[in-house]
Amino acid sequence: MPRFREEALAKNMELVERVRQLAAAKGCTPGQLALAWVLARGGDVVPIPGTKKVDRLEENLAAVGVKLSEDDVRALEAAVPEGAVAGGLAGAPRRVAAAALAAVVAFRRDLTFSEVSGSLGDLGTFLPLLVGLVKNNGLSLSTTLIFSGMYNVITGFAFGVPMPVQPMKTIAAVALSQAPLTIPQIMAAGIFVSACVMAMGALRAFWLASRLIPMPVIRGMQLGLGLELARKGWQQAWFADGKAAPARQWWGPEGLFLALCALAFILLTVYPREVCCRGGDEQAAPQLLPQQAARCGGTTGNGAGAAEEAAPGSGPADGAEAGKEPAATADDGASNGASSASGGSDGGVRRPLLRLKHSLERLGSRAEAGLTGEEKPDGGGATAGGGGGGCGAAAARHGVRLPAALVLVVLGMILTLAYYPEVVSALSFGPSSIVALVPSAEDWCIGLLRAGLPQLALTSFNSVISVTQLARELFPEKRTSPDGVAFSVGAMNLVGCWFGAMPCCHGAGGLAAQARFGARSGAAPIFLGLIKLALGLLFGSSLFALLRRFPAPLLGAMLVYAGIELAACARRQRGERGVAVLLLTATVTLAMSNVAVGVAAGLIAAYLLLAWDSLVQLAAPCCRRAFAACRRRRGAHGAGASSPAAQPPALPANAA
Incomplete structure (x- = not known):
């Protein structure tokens, strides 16, 4: 069909009417006539919108039976207005504006209190690392908030799922170690990891890896990482320094009482009572x-x-099992009655105990x-x-009754302002200046060796492969590909790291946490991104005084359940072998504190089992043939030993 151009709209409407008239004359639909027209001109028939529906597909297939004569084709071509086919599609800027408007309308439609709560579910990972890098390494808070806010908005519109934006944890851990990294070295590590991930995504390496890595290995990695996140969250909630003893004091905004209350509150609100x-x-x-x-x-x-409640097909064993205890209870009652009747002193004691x-x-x-x-x-x-299944399955079915993360964040802000009112005077309006950074050769070498290479494995497995698999499980109606996620990770840091923004990636733990706390669509990351942008532009780096006073027990409690949600994905695994490989992968990941080593152990175990099965399958026919031949030889030997020809000659009767 000719392309509709704005200036030829009236003529093209005439063409549509002409097509309808010819379709009525041919006894077919306008869509069938259009496909028959393309077929008659020798073109390729391609799917058109609507072929996902069975009736439309059958309608399009019926277009093959519509035969057009040369006169019909000339009549259709004569109806085409001059210049209608030439040029590009009409109104490209208008279509872009219409798509943007549709995205905004969808965002307003999907934004609920559950989405707002879910968007804050990953703050237990984001805020502690961000505050630590700003405090100890001099990271620009304003730049990070602005760029990470843009990352959130873009990924929310692009993926349509609550795709999180998290710090690159290995880089942050190395930067916060006893031998800290400088900001250029941190940026060099982030740029290196992002370039490698984007290159592998362009070569479709992650697409291949997602098919070569069995699901038990991926779930074992998720179990190991989830338990590690939960352990760190508990340490952050329980210990004063967030790592080891001594424990926190009981009262105050940094007290154990607040941490335990937050843990109980999340448990009661984000895990609703199951219904059937x-x-x-x-x-x-x-x-x-x-x-x-x-x-x-x-x-x-x-x-x-x-x-009355027993299943109608239950066997006798169940009935016997069900009848044992009541009989014992009757005997106990009889003995109680006997002891009471006999006036025993223990009858009144045993009855309350029973x-x-x-x-x-x-x-x-x-x-x-x-x-x-x-x-x-x-x-x-x-x-x-x-x-229900893990990883937000119950919440996905029944919804979140109370926006727990939103309540905890608001409570944390109230406590911060109540206990530390001086943070208000430290705030100043206006964003901080954004400065471009160019790492030196020494920065590249140190950042790549100390932080870039260790982070590459974690980003590849957790931020691309694992998060894609989890997104497909939680939101099967949305299309999330590992190559698209890899491009997103690469594009974020190849832009932001040159200006001093914290290296960021996606992560399965953040996705599980946001889904559990109520996020169901891209509205959650878009909302969080807009909040980050507003804070970064309004207050800049002066916001650090407020963020560093935010109660750590609340963040630790949220991180505990974020890890639990990620680890809960392992419960979907079935089969003894699958569970064994899953647990082996998780054990090695936890013991070595290295995702790459854990995945390698799981892959070795999985493919060792595959090789063993293949060897057994190949050797089984040979073993059966050898066993059959052995049996035949033994049978032939036994038959020969019992035949008359094989018997020794009898001795004469008069033989001495």
Whole structure:
């Protein structure tokens, strides 16, 4: 079809009307006529919008049966206005503006309190490293807030998922070590890692790696990194220096009481009570298991008897198991009655103890059923091992009841202003100056060797491959490719690091945390990016006085659950071998504190098992043939030994 140009719009509308008339004459649709026109002119028929729908696909396939004569083709070409095909598509700036407007409308539609809360879920990783680099290394806070804010906005629009923007942790850890790095050395390391990642993405190396690395290895890496994040979060919440003893004091904005309250608050708000459906209605899942109900005296959590709640196909073993404890309870009751009747002094003591025992059993059963969180379809109580998947699955189904991260951040700001009112006077309006940095040859060498090479492995596996896999699990309707994520990581730092912005990347832990705290779309990172931009432009580096006083126990509590969410992704793994490789990868990652070594161990184990299976598969036919031949030889030898020809000649009767 000819391209519509703004100045030929009226003529092109005439063409549309002419196509409709010819389609009606041919007994087909305008779309079928258009495809038949392309086919008649010898062109290639390509999919058009709408072919994802079955009816449209069948309609397009039917265009092959529409035969156009030369007169029909000439009639269609005569209806084309002069100059309609020439030139580019009409109104390119207008289409760009329309796409931008649609993105803004989608952002306003998706922005909710849950998205706002989810956008703050990764602050437990971002703020401590940012404050440490600003305080100890002289990083520009204003520049980092402005550039990281732009990163958030762009990635939110580009990916449509809560893709986090995190510091490059290995570079930050080396920079904050006893032999700290200078700002040019930090920037050199970030530029080196980003260039390598972008080059590998352009060569589609990550696409290949994502297919060569088995899923148990990726989930084992996520388990190891998640537990490491949770451990660091607990240390930050519990210890005064965030690393080791002594512990914090109990009270105040940096006290243990605040940390424990924050941990309990997050647990109760971001992990909602599981619900299950039965008969179309959602009902609370925490019900007693049948065997638990039997232990508790034959009643389930909803008041029905154990026999009434038993599954209709249960075997005799289940019934016997369910009948043991009630019988024992009856015997206990009989003995209690006998002892009471005989006037024994222990009868009044045993009865309260038995009541206490049964009450504790019911309490434990209810707690277990509440954690499993899934009810049998026939209403026979919860089934152990059920429940929603990890990595924000429950929150994705039922939503977050309370924006926990938003509440904690607001509480932290209130406590900071209440206990340290002098931070307000330290604020000044206006952004700080942005200065371009050019690392020297020595900076390149030190930054590359000390921080760049160790960070490259972590960025490749966690910031590209792992985050892509997790995004596909959490948001399967969105298309997230490892090559696109690699380009994003490279583009961010190849621009920002030349101006002194903190090296940033994406990360599976941040994605899991934002999803758990309520983020479901790109609105979350866009909102966070706009906040960063506003703070960086309004207050600049003077904001450091406020950020460094933010209560560390709150950030530590958020980091604990961010790590737990990332580690929870491992529960999706099935199969004994898969679980073994997963745990091996996680163990080596934790023990060596190196993602590359952990992934290497998992890959060796996975492909060693593959080689063993291949060897067994190849050797099995040979072994079977050899065994069959051996049996044939043994059978032939046995048959020959028992045949008359093989018997020794009989001696004469008169032989001496």
